[in-house]
Amino acid sequence: MATWAYPPLPAEQLQKEEETALSKELEWLLAALQESLVSLREGLQECAGLLAPREPGSTLVLSSVRSESVKGFVTRIGTRIVKGDIQLRLASLPPSRGANSTRLNVSGIPGAPELVLYQLAAVRNLINQGLDVIDVSTFTGDPLNASFISGQLRLLYEHISEAKSAIKGGADVSKWWELSAESSVFDPPTPSYLSFHLTIADAALVLHLRTLEPISPNQASSAFGSELSLTGFSLRDKIFGPRLPPHDELGEVFVWQGEEVRVKEKIRVESQDPSLIAVLAKLSALEHEVMKCRASLKIVMGDDDGDSDV
Template structure:
């Protein structure tokens, strides 16, 4: 079948008809995006509901694998940990006299400070910001203005991406530095033992507990002339005889400022518990991020923009 038109169009007419067809496609896309934004808003509202405080909350087991080092649970309601009961058996933390383990329990007193998960607060705020962007795109401005909608979609994509990355917890800044954001001793009843850091964070939609026993960073002895001489090459006599020691954990030998004091980490243990609600939020945010990315690409094509990014 012939693929040409008769009578043939002039070049100027052909270009004008092509521009007209492109404009019609762009208008159709902008109108259809309003329905798509309504569906996206429903997904964001589902994420907000999963992050909202709702009794009885999520009870998560926090226990070490193949050992009795950590055994217990915590209960998360919204962005807060409202209940917790954990038993520790650490070689560097002797239990109280007459007990077989060190017991950590969140205080139920009304005066007790709240144990808030800052990452979840950030994720919740970003989800609400995304909902605001959708409302502005729907009810404010011209929904058929391609430049306006394009800018709103990019802002929406960036906000959803930030929420997803915060929930994933890839970056250390998102999870917080343990020496700056360890739980307060006053949260527990009885209070935490001295030089014990209790740090909760979110990593890949799981609740992660990191416990560290600490010691003051004070010199224990002054090296003699002999020990100074044999360490000039960077190896001690023991290292020459038996080889270098293996670090018991990745922070061994490092110095941190914790509660205004320089400390070293004696023992470190990490346990995690997958949170089904947070996994659902992650799945929804990933799907929404992908959808907005497709809308941006389609809009760029019809607007004649470079979509290489």
């Protein structure tokens, strides 16, 4: 705002007029932020609705694109997988006698363990916490207290950002060897040494299937030794070049169900979920809106050189 006036005013009076104008501007902004909070509440409620456990849910295809390795579907209602029928044809997982494939069928037996998508459960909880923050900012606290509203906006921003990160997922979101589905989730139970792990990445449902082999004391010192020649190079490597590893976890050791194992074969299949894509888009827009609100309030409060995250 301008720092001069005509006719010129004494310095003390000019400073007093500036403080009065800033106070009125801050009061106006705080009132406008209450309207923004109403809009933010509606956006979060839309996200919560998209994650609500409503019938008939979302049926998603989980099939490999260029092979017959994985063919099937799952049905998601809210944060749970309630139905699923997947046929597997993996080189390292021979089917039972008389069958052409290994079938994984999500159990519908009462009392069977639920197949929960923990990332979506975390997103839903964070959205609910964000709604609580807005309710406190609107109905409980002092809406004209700039410091109070600033703190509430910061808390709301953190909840929305964490929810967005959870639904984007990524390689470091979960540990498959700890969060693989229980064998009893399926009817009949999954074969031994088969890991079934569902996660969320970029608002898509991602299935990782891993066939595992236990490590014996002898394997620890001679694992994969049969694939190496005495000179370190095979004739095939000289002609065609070195072979690429079959997957990115080759040779790594994991503790799965209390036992050290290695991954023999790994398959990744994903399915885009329109509801989750909508949630991610809404959370990104809400995050940006809260960021603008925080930046405006900091400037009027004279704290525009504060935190660098807005």
